[in-house]
Amino acid sequence: MSQTVRRALSIIEFFAERPRSLGEIAEHLGVHKSTALRLLQTLERGGFARSVDGRYTVGFRMVAIAHQAVEHLELHPVAHPHLVRLGDRYGHTVHLAQLVDDEIIYVAKVDGRGALKMRSRVGRAVNPHTSGVGKAILAHLDEPSRDRFLARLTYQRHTATSITTPAAFRQELARIAERGWAEDDGEFEDFVNCVAAPVRDARGRVVAAASITALRALAPLDQLREHLPQLTETCAAISRDLGWTGDQRP
């Protein structure tokens, strides 16, 4: 492990929260300001940092690389048009989360027409046991992968409806697998609910899930459920674009 690189990444994490001055950064790292400055200059020359009146923040080279990376995730370009159509139709927020190496990551997001924005962010990991997309994916995963995943969960409680025991969660997953879709009844934030459905790749394996999310005050769960036909059709369309013929369901 490289100390210097670790420090550089730590700087990026630090000024990503909000722009930071040289002094703040040096103090945060616990190094002399000249040391911090030399690291910052290297980041700046690479486009990973930029300075604006004495404060440093994320550089645009880094933004461009990250966007490119998402577009390279084979799922994103295929799914995005479908998600936009779904978002248009109801004006609610639409998410797509993908299973990628033992993590479930938001890879696309279409903001709803409401004034409030969901706090989710492309690139961030999903909370598996308190999200519609997380449960939709886990419920349809093959046995060994699911077990591996579940073993790492902590079942932290976020709201009154959060599922907090392995047994209850397995039961919930079984129910989801049976009916083919999942919901989040305010399990992460009590004023937010959603419905979610799985997306399959060419071999029929569940690799992602899409969801329609809304404030409970704006669209309670029973109203979101009415959109399930369109949601599952959207997921089916994405799956078809990925090459799934509906033949296999392992």
Next chain:
Amino acid sequence: MSQTVRRALSIIEFFAERPRSLGEIAEHLGVHKSTALRLLQTLERGGFARSVDGRYTVGFRMVAIAHQAVEHLELHPVAHPHLVRLGDRYGHTVHLAQLVDDEIIYVAKVDGRGALKMRSRVGRAVNPHTSGVGKAILAHLDEPSRDRFLARLTYQRHTATSITTPAAFRQELARIAERGWAEDDGEFEDFVNCVAAPVRDARGRVVAAASITALRALAPLDQLREHLPQLTETCAAISRDLGWTGDQRP
């Protein structure tokens, strides 16, 4: 400047193009594979790299930070809903580019409904002399800033219609400033054209521009011009949301 950090950034640039193996990366840097591995492990632990079957690529921590950074650019959250509405209306690609420290950067993009995607990418710098947004911003910039900008331009020719001399470009900017909007008549790629209009901040200064872009075969320039009222209205709406009252126009 830190050699180690420079190497780390170079690695990121390298595997951003496409996933790379340890051997490739070591060779690219001209270092021993154990050295490359140690840097990679540091990046991986920070979430800036991830490995998938022996090849490395961009990690999700980096994606999340970059998305956060764009959302923190005060312009993006304000403008995005307006751009989406504009994109919906005609089905063409909509861009927003922002002037930020001597560069013009794409900060939002709404893909059109066509099968082809524009090659632009959020986070990337705009080509100022061959793009609608670039010209729209430059034309409405204050004298000193514009001169500083123009001094750095190279006027590279991309297509037959590219403007390649400072004199012709200044003339074009004057015309744009007068009528209040710009166009790109296949000046970067001959099969793509667009119309663009400026966005002003609370103090009346032009800080960004929005454009409607389409394949010439799908929507030639004279057809795009018909959308100008909606485009300028969109830009005015964004400007209003930024606090512009229309009083000042420096």
Next chain:
DNA sequence: AGCAGTGGTTGCAACACTTGCAACAGATGG
């Protein structure tokens, strides 16, 4: 005007950290 508090810069000496090496485990594939 003077002062205190910033950010930014530089040369240098000391040494901590990085580097290359070599050797090996383990996986993969012709």
Next chain:
DNA sequence: CCATCTGTTGCAAGTGTTGCAACCACTGCT
């Protein structure tokens, strides 16, 4: 079963990093 690859480790050598001190330039305050 050999060839080739990634991944890992301990170690010696020395290069690159670090802290320091002193400095300039700028800002805002008194």
